[in-house]
Amino acid sequence: MAHPRTLILGGARSGKSTRAEQLLADHDDVLYVATGGTRDGDEEWAQRVDLHRRRRPASWRTAETCELEAVLADADDPAPVLIDCLALWLTAVMDECGAWEDTVWTAGGEAAVQRRCDALAAAWRATGRQVIAVSNEVGMGVVPATAAGRRFRDTLGRLNMAVADASERVLLVVAGQVLTVKPLGV
Numbered sequence: 001m002a003h004p005r006t007l008i009l010g011g012a013r014s015g016k017s018t019r020a021e022q023l024l025a026d027h028d029d030v031l032y033v034a035t036g037g038t039r040d041g042d043e044e045w046a047q048r049v050d051l052h053r054r055r056r057p058a059s060w061r062t063a064e065t066c067e068l069e070a071v072l073a074d075a076d077d078p079a080p081v082l083i084d085c086l087a088l089w090l091t092a093v094m095d096e097c098g099a100w101e102d103t104v105w106t107a108g109g110e111a112a113v114q115r116r117c118d119a120l121a122a123a124w125r126a127t128g129r130q131v132i133a134v135s136n137e138v139g140m141g142v143v144p145a146t147a148a149g150r151r152f153r154d155t156l157g158r159l160n161m162a163v164a165d166a167s168e169r170v171l172l173v174v175a176g177q178v179l180t181v182k183p184l185g186v
Contacts, residue, residue, distance in 0.1 A: 003130040004184055007163050009137040010173035017084050019173050020132045021055060029079040030060040033071055035089040066092045069119050072127040079129075086135035086163065090117070090156050100148045113155060121162035135160050137172065 006023065010016035024030045053062070061079070063071065066089050071081060083089075093116045094100055099109035124131070137160070138153045164170045170182035 003128060004168040005124060005127065005130075005166060006132045006169040006171065007160070007167045008132060008134050008171045008173060009160060009164075009181075010134075011137060011140070014173045015176035016134050016173040018055070018176075019171065019178055020082050020084065020134050023132055024080050024082055025057075027080050028057070028059045030057075031071070031077065031079045031081045032056060032060050032062045033068065033081060033083045034062060034064045035066050035068070035083065035085060035092065036064075069123040072123040072129065072131065075128060077129075081129050081131040083131065083133040086120075086133055086159060087138075087156055089120070090152065090159060093117075094152065094155075099151070102147055105151060110151075117155065117159045117162065121159070121166060124163050125166035133163060135163070 006020075008016045008020050056062075065071065068083060068089060071083075090113075093113055094109075097109045097112040097116075098104040099113050101109070124133070136156065138156050141153075144150045144153055164182065167182065169180075169184045172179045172181050
């Protein structure tokens with residue numbers, strides 16, 4: 001396959017972003033899509049962002065956006081895309097939809113979030129670009145204590161499944177070690 005779609009899953013600090021970067025290391029031009037945004041006044045977050053920036057080659061471009069559907073649909077840019085990460089994208093979508101609140105969730109927030117997830121999965125399936133997305137694997141942890149936390153976990157789990165179904169390759173990173181869940185060419 002000339003332009004595989006790869007999903008890389010793992011827990012926090014598992015090495016999934018590093019592995020994604022390694023897969024594209026031989027490309028001079030990569031569009032690195034950072035979905036985390038900035039968090040004014042959060043020094044620890046700024047340090048994490050800086051660490052990611054320092055690891056990437058200087059020739060790579062960075063786009064800080066959650067408009068992933070547009071990035072995936074851009075046929076004029078031949079560069080491979082690295083999306084880091086779907087969990088942060090979903091956080092932004094839930095913020096935008098007000099979906100953390102129980103009353104908003106039941107009064108249309110769930111449907112609004114699902115529409116965005118469906119649109120992203122469709123764009124992922126349709127893209128002609130080589131693309132790698134990083135996401136948190138949420139199915140192995142503790143059950144969140146809040147309804148909003150469980151909502152997020154369940155929604156991200158479904159999004160990960162949809163993206164994995166439309167991917168040619170799925171990798172799981174545990175303690176820096178890569179396990180192939182869905183190999184290329186199968």
